[in-house]
Amino acid sequence: MSIFTGIWVPLVTPFCHGQVDHAALRKLVHRYAEAGVSGLVALGTTGEAAALDQLEQRAVVATVVEAAAGLPVVVGLAGNHSGQLRENLLHLSAAAIAGFLIPAPYYVRPSQQGLLDHFSSLADASPVPLVLYDIPYRTGVQIELQTLLTLAAHPQIQAVKDCSGSPATTQALIADGRLQVLAGEDGNVFNTLCMGGSGAIAASAHVQPQRFVALYRAVSEQRLHDARAIFHELAPLIRLMFAEASPAPVKALLAQQGWISDELRAPMTRASPALRAQLQQFA
Numbered sequence: 432m433s434i435f436t437g438i439w440v441p442l443v444t445p446f447c448h449g450q451v452d453h454a455a456l457r458k459l460v461h462r463y464a465e466a467g468v469s470g471l472v473a474l475g476t477t478g479e480a481a482a483l484d485q486l487e488q489r490a491v492v493a494t495v496v497e498a499a500a501g502l503p504v505v506v507g508l509a510g511n512h513s514g515q516l517r518e519n520l521l522h523l524s525a526a527a528i529a530g531f532l533i534p535a536p537y538y539v540r541p542s543q544q545g546l547l548d549h550f551s552s553l554a555d556a557s558p559v560p561l562v563l564y565d566i567p568y569r570t571g572v573q574i575e576l577q578t579l580l581t582l583a584a585h586p587q588i589q590a591v592k593d594c595s596g597s598p599a600t601t602q603a604l605i606a607d608g609r610l611q612v613l614a615g616e617d618g619n620v621f622n623t624l625c626m627g628g629s630g631a632i633a634a635s636a637h638v639q640p641q642r643f644v645a646l647y648r649a650v651s652e653q654r655l656h657d658a659r660a661i662f663h664e665l666a667p668l669i670r671l672m673f674a675e676a677s678p679a680p681v682k683a684l685l686a687q688q689g690w691i692s693d694e695l696r697a698p699m700t701r702a703s704p705a706l707r708a709q710l711q712q713f714a
Contacts, residue, residue: 435590435611437469441477445691460498466640470503471679477678482696503529510537534564540572553585566594583609618671621662624650635672687714
């Protein structure tokens with residue numbers, strides 16, 4: 432059975448005076464493990480991976496895997512240089528990780544055949560499973576449904592983080608059944624789970640992890656009245672978590688809760704004073 436089920440937290444990368452704060456990162460990992468999440472994602476979009484150099488990325492992965500103590504860890508692997516991606520994949524896969532989260536190559540906007548070749552090549556090389564990351568508003572290219580269904584035949588491609596924005600695509604992937612479908616947009620977690628999706632990678636789960644876990648369990652146990660109530664409770668938080676560019680709102684609220692410093696790397700900036708004031712209700 433695939434491990435890509437339940438609630439996964441796409442970890443922020445805490446900073447302190449410009450450096451990665453590994454102590455704070457360990458504390459976050461322990462918090463989410465205690466909250467009952469199914470897994471963690473390091474070096475995803477929320478983790479500001481593009482702002483970390485290669486040594487910092489590898490150090491973050493090492494810290495997360497060690498602190499997770501057996502809880503599955505997936506590592507984000509983004510880029511448009513095929514050779515460098517393959518090299519990073521082979522190096523990072525030595526860290527006892529559970530898989531890679533891989534988006535389409537950004538900026539270059541390859542054809543669907545190019546996407547097939549790209550993901551197939553990485554899957555052929557990878558000793559661990561891949562989670563495809565369909566997020567066209569960041570990469571500039573959609574992984575179309577037929578491409579996803581073709582890639583589902585590869586034994587090392589086991590799941591998709593679905594940010595497609597298309598309910599029809601989500602439903603078709605769930606109905607096909609070969610890929611585990613993880614909601615990638617926090618506002619779609621309830622809908623995706625009710626359609627039969629396997630879980631979610633949810634940035635908002637940083638700040639109320641137990642409630643997201645409770646939502647997943649309620650749907651799994653067919654307690655839809657309870658699940659609906661939990662989702663409506665979470666909806667105001669989810670809206671604020673994406674009111675400004677992520678991960679600024681998440682980091683602002685985590686800082687208010689005392690977990691990390693409210694620090695991001697350029698070109699990202701802190702949440703605005705107005706948003707920070709709104710977030711106080713959840714601190």
